[in-house]
Amino acid sequence: MWTGTFYALCAGLMWGLAFVGPLLVPEYPAALQSVGRYLAFGLIALPLAWLDRHALRQLSRVDWTEALKLTAVGNLLYYVCLASAIQHAGAPLSTMIIGTLPVVIAIAANLRNARRDGRLPWARLAPALLLIAAGITCVNQSELAALRAQTHADLSRYGMGALLALGSVVCWTWYPLRNADWLRHHLGRSPRTWATAQGVATLPLALIGYVLVWLYLHATGNEFPMPFGPRPMVFIALMAAIGLFASWLGTTCWNEASQRLPTAIAGQLIVFETLAALSYAFALRGKFPNTQTMLGVALLVAGVIWAARVKPVSLECVEAERL
Secondary structure, eight states: OHHHHHHHHHHHHHHGGGGTHHHHOTTSOHHHHHHHHHHHHHHHHHHHHHHTHHHHHTOOHHHHHHHHHHHIIIIIIHHHHHHHHHHHHOHHHHHHHHTTHHHHHHHHHHHHSHHHHOBOOHHHHHHHHHHHHHHHHHHHHHHHHHHHTOTTOOHHHHHHHHHHHHHHHHHHHHHHHHHHHHHHHOTTSOHHHHHHHHHHHHHHHHHHHHHHHHHHHHHTTOOOOTTTOSSHHHHHHHHHHIIIIIIIIHHHHHHHHHHHSOHHHHHHTTHHHHHHHHHHHHHHHTSOOOHHHHHHHHHHHHHHHHHHTOOOBOHHHHHHHHO
């Protein structure tokens, strides 16, 4: 349990870096940032795939198809929505909407995977979910208050950002459930190999996406300088860093956690990503979070600690208690 939690923490710290990119290069279209990040991820995965080629050869066509589905939804589509949300609504608001993932995934997994993983008793799980939800609410209220204080705030733009962030939530509710299905049914396979396989599957999709974004910008008369934008060295270095740390290393750590933890618990530990992203966002702002935000963070941490102590109960035991 604690080893899995440690890996989930490392994954969260790595994934939090993905929230930094749109803030550092706000003039770059969100779609270009998404395909750029995963093009870098795919290129980084190639030498890793060569080193792991014997294990990758053991993957079937069905496995590669699953890797392709996971990377299309959980990587490309997710990050297009996320980067767009951050550009429209800012990092803290987008981060906290994404922060609902622990609650959403825990509920979905408890309904969907009870027979495989055991059911987390709702009575024991409810306090953790309430603490996490209360923490998210505190930070959201703080950000909305700051938004209302701005004289030139564009509420419609922020509303669109919120909707895009909800799209990210949908993508990343589906991804960890499907990813955990594969990992739990292939316990003899290396989580590192599966992360590399997803990187290799990402490469052709990202390359096609990059070309399509280029063609779209040209067709619409956009004067954005392609292929690498107005700050090519910054863009390339940033995409490479996010591709290595947030994509490959973060996915590897998450796969390690997913093999060790019930999906309902692993889903709640995505809260580490929320905490990391908030920390990075406020560091870039150069200001310390206010009291309400700090209270929200404390509630999130308390909820995670509570959830990690809840043990799943097999359905046989639940049915026996009812009898």
